[in-house]
Amino acid sequence: MLFYTVMKPLVRVGLRVFFRRLEVRHRERLRQPGPLLLCSNHPNTLMDPLVTAVQRHQPIAFLAKSTFFKNPILGAIMRSGNCIPIYRRQDAEGADAPSPQQLTASNEASFGRCYDYLERGGTVMIFPEGTSVSERRLRPLKTGAARIALGTEARHDFKLGLTIVCVGTNYFDPTRFRSDVLLNVAPPIVVADYAASYRRDPETAADELTEEIRQRLTRRLIISRDAQDDQLAQQVERTFGDHLNPDDDPSTLYDNFQLSRTLLDAVAWFEQHDAGRLAALRAALGTYLASLETHKIDDAALDQSQRPGTRLADYLNLILGFPVWLYGFLSNYLPYKLPAEIAYRATKDTAFIAAIMLSVGMVTFPLAYALETAAVQHWLTHDWRLTLLFSISLPPAGFYALGYWQTLRARLERLQVRQLPATALASLQSQRAAVLSLLDEARAAYLSK
CATH class of the missing domain: 3.40.1130.10 (Glycerol-3-phosphate (1)-acyltransferase)
Known part of the structure; x- marks a missing residue:
């Protein structure tokens, strides 16, 4: 106890x-x-x-x-x-x-x-x-x-x-x-x-x-019938969830829960009543996702309706925030990477990976912070007040670095999209439009059943 x-x-x-x-x-x-x-x-x-x-x-x-x-x-x-x-x-x-x-x-x-x-x-x-x-x-x-x-x-x-x-x-x-x-x-x-x-x-x-x-x-779970149905539902949700649920309430996960259940119910319904439409959607989505993977971008980078902020403040944040990102990256990289490396080497069973990552992270982060704090006190500050400030700064710097990198990566992918050859960009946009058209038609058919 x-x-x-x-x-x-x-x-x-x-x-x-x-x-x-x-x-x-x-x-x-x-x-x-x-x-x-x-x-x-x-x-x-x-x-x-x-x-x-x-x-x-x-x-x-x-x-x-x-x-x-x-x-x-x-x-x-x-x-x-x-x-x-x-x-x-x-x-x-x-x-x-x-x-x-x-x-x-x-x-x-x-x-x-x-x-x-x-x-x-x-x-x-x-x-x-x-x-x-x-x-x-x-x-x-x-x-x-x-x-x-x-x-x-x-x-x-x-x-x-x-x-x-x-x-x-x-x-x-x-x-x-x-x-x-x-x-x-x-x-x-x-x-x-x-x-x-x-x-x-x-x-x-x-x-x-x-x-x-x-x-x-x-009644309180997202339940799939088989792995193939679940894969399709998750692909649709992760790629086009915002399109299917534009009124999603960002303050709760319950909207995501309801969308997942609805998608799985819809997949099961189409298998029974319109298998051809479902097969066409599965093929078109698979082709589109494979094309995104080939070009190392995601759908958000191609979606021009969801552009990141273009205000001067956004660019200043990327420029002025770079030193903070570098500080957070250097001070948190090892304790951040080690849990995943150890978990994926320790087991192939996905049911254990998160628990191992959590357990290892509860050791690596305190240990890394303690060692870094001791090193700063010994070789740099020689002042416990400055060392305490350094120690307190480590967790928020790590979170900032993670958010900064996600924002920067999104912008880099959008830049990569603009640098694609015209034919490749047109092909991706055409594939995306085809998937969205199939989704809209399927949604209309499902809601009118």
């Missing part, structure tokens, strides 16, 4: 740095008093419990697969972080694997710890899918969450007041630094409402409650 208490503020800071935006829809539902069982989808392994835990003031106990506890060091960290092992058959392999009876006994002990925790008014978080896969899908749910909830209430004749809150965790680009995540929180489920069903048949009650959890998560 001490590790949990110490690390939570650090993780909160780390998440604020890692994500550009971490938005919670209906945050108050996450902060209601216990006993509370949180149920969430599980697309991003260790990142999923963290983005929820920092939203709640009280400690949360997490159910985690037993394989995390096999390593002595990681196991000690997991236990200190308030984690309870859950034992799955697919994790029990080898000659020394426990028998099904032993697995059942181990899980009953873990369930008992959950009962105790909830009976004391605590909060437990569980991922009913039982596994983590980096997909925008909801896999079949296990009944463990429902059985824990019903079992806890049954021990108190359904008078404990336990509620279940389902959290739809939606990542918009889960492996990218400074991406967005939306926590879409459902209204609470009152477990006592299933008392009569439980008394008639506990197994049926568990199935009914699991189905209710599934429905509440489904």
Whole structure:
């Protein structure tokens, strides 16, 4: 528990740095008093419990697969972080694997710890899918969450007041630094409402409650049917999202969430009712994106309706801001690059990349800042007040450098577009116009269905 208490503020800071935006829809539902069982989808392994835990003031106990506890060091960290092992058959392999009876006994002990925790008014978080896969899908749910909830209430004749809150965790680009995540929180489920069903048949009650959890998560998630559909929807959204949703509210991610769901619904509808139109759009978009990749530019550089500012102040900012960018770049480059390098070398599983990047970044940035501060104090300032100012300047300089580079890169790409041969530029513009025409026609057909 001490590790949990110490690390939570650090993780909160780390998440604020890692994500550009971490938005919670209906945050108050996450902060209601216990006993509370949180149920969430599980697309991003260790990142999923963290983005929820920092939203709640009280400690949360997490159910985690037993394989995390096999390593002595990681196991000690997991236990200190308030984690309870859950034992799955697919994790029990080898000659020394426990028998099904032993697995059942181990899980009953873990369930008992959950009962105790909830009976004391605590909060437990569980991922009913039982596994983590980096997909925008909801896999079949296990009944463990429902059985824990019903079992806890049954021990108190359904008078404990336990509620279940389902959290739809939606990542918009889960492996990218400074991406967005939306926590879409459902209204609470009152477990006592299933008392009569439980008394008639506990197994049926568990199935009914699991189905209710599934429905509440489904309504609050971006869910694709398969990887091909998801790829097309994401390509359209990332390239032409502003065109399809010109009234997007920049203050919330919920508009992006709704656009993603609508695009996936539209793709499924066209597959059933107008597969030819969908195939034409897929081919035209693929050709256009390949052409952009060939010329090393993106759609925003070609879109003349979204030009960056041309005021004198904008150019002065680029010129006068260059020294600040250079300072931020030099002082933050290594701690910024190392987490991604280590994450992509450590695993090919995209579900683990963000968690590794966050964990490594929480080490590299403080370490780099400490070393730089010590070096400045020793070799340059010899004055703790000046050194303190230098130390304080490092994080904002890093953020400024990141924003400056994004602005500069956009301008360089626009300059690159102006330098394209006339035939290449005309071809790109023609391809873009063809895709937009197909999108507009498809939108009109879908809305009139």
